[in-house]
Amino acid sequence: xxxxxLEVNDLTTSFKIKGEYYPAVDHVSFSIKPNEVLALVGESGxxxxxxxxxxxxxxxxxxxxxxxxxxxxxLTALGTGRMNKIRGGDMAMIFQDPMTALNPLxxxxxxxxxxxxxxxxxxxxxxxxxxxxxxxRVGIPRPERVAEAFPHELSGGMRQRVVIAIAIANRPKLxxxxxxxxxxDVTIQAQILDLIRExxxxxxxxxxxxTHDLGVVAEMAxxxxxxxxxxxVEIAPVRELFKNPKHPYTRSLxxxxxxxxxxxxxxxxxxxxxxxxxxxDRTGCRFAPRIPWVPASAHEDNPELxxxxxxxxxxxxxxxxxxxxxxxxAPASADAAMETGTGGRA
Ligand SMILES: Nc1ncnc2c1ncn2[C@@H]1O[C@H](COP(=O)(O)OP(=O)(O)OP(=O)(O)O)[C@@H](O)[C@H]1O
Numbered sequence: 001x002x003x004x005x006l007e008v009n010d011l012t013t014s015f016k017i018k019g020e021y022y023p024a025v026d027h028v029s030f031s032i033k034p035n036e037v038l039a040l041v042g043e044s045g046x047x048x049x050x051x052x053x054x055x056x057x058x059x060x061x062x063x064x065x066x067x068x069x070x071x072x073x074x075l076t077a078l079g080t081g082r083m084n085k086i087r088g089g090d091m092a093m094i095f096q097d098p099m100t101a102l103n104p105l106x107x108x109x110x111x112x113x114x115x116x117x118x119x120x121x122x123x124x125x126x127x128x129x130x131x132x133x134x135x136x137r138v139g140i141p142r143p144e145r146v147a148e149a150f151p152h153e154l155s156g157g158m159r160q161r162v163v164i165a166i167a168i169a170n171r172p173k174l175x176x177x178x179x180x181x182x183x184x185d186v187t188i189q190a191q192i193l194d195l196i197r198e199x200x201x202x203x204x205x206x207x208x209x210x211t212h213d214l215g216v217v218a219e220m221a222x223x224x225x226x227x228x229x230x231x232x233v234e235i236a237p238v239r240e241l242f243k244n245p246k247h248p249y250t251r252s253l254x255x256x257x258x259x260x261x262x263x264x265x266x267x268x269x270x271x272x273x274x275x276x277x278x279x280x281d282r283t284g285c286r287f288a289p290r291i292p293w294v295p296a297s298a299h300e301d302n303p304e305l306x307x308x309x310x311x312x313x314x315x316x317x318x319x320x321x322x323x324x325x326x327x328x329x330a331p332a333s334a335d336a337a338m339e340t341g342t343g344g345r346a
Pocket of ligand 1: 016046047278
């Protein structure tokens, strides 16, 4: 097998809005190696989930182009039947909300054995005892009892452990985790992340970890891809990204992280939101409207991801002209920056 487990090239996923297709994922390319955790970060609406769902073949109504090579199979060319075999087998997903991922009317045991059955694993008795083993493996106390429970009888953290048990049931080579801890409280979050890390180590799986939480990224990721308005704007090994962020969007995200020396001070992020798909200007640098104090000449007309140092890629040259102001913050608003004439520069 080649060193790459997953290779995504020019993936474009477009949704139909009022009769027209608009890309939510726009020529996205990245790869994941076995045993590697790639974090995909970005604000709400940047296209993270659409990327994940496209990989899993779950966007049946969208128009999808590009290549998704998974263990030397081209997934975009596979029919539903073969895709169903891969989904939940070699490629599994942990969803954000365990309550919607689980069937409320089925006992936990049944939900796990169904996955095992779909992938032709073991006899009925073996499947049932393996289901209990899996519950134990994901740290569920009294797994025999939990196996007989319905989802609503469990806490949020326990439900997410069940979702993870289902995801790892067939020892996937690739695990896609879409905001796996967002719905949980902080102490449970840490336990679930530890669990995912441990299982990933154990299985040697690659992981695509989708999150908007940079604390989670710092703890879990080997590499990080930053997504804005359907495009990856920066991708780098985790240490490099935290130590040497380039793209203004990445720097804005990192600037929104609280740190000890910022206690009591106000956090600043660049104002604005990701525009809706049908209102998005797709020419030039998509982040330009949110940093109007950076001169137009600093942006490229057709920004591409470019390798600026080993394994560190950035889109658009605007990062060279982007500076934080004296307080180390981006201006609280573009208008303020224009008025003060600081241009957001140091
Ligand atoms: N089925 C759909 N039909 C139409 N538009 C969609 C559909 N799914 C997502 N979108 C749009 O695609 C864009 C990207 O959405 P996506 O859910 O991938 O963002 P995200 O980065 O995962 O955000 P979040 O963190 O809120 O989940 C958004 O503008 C969203 O409204």
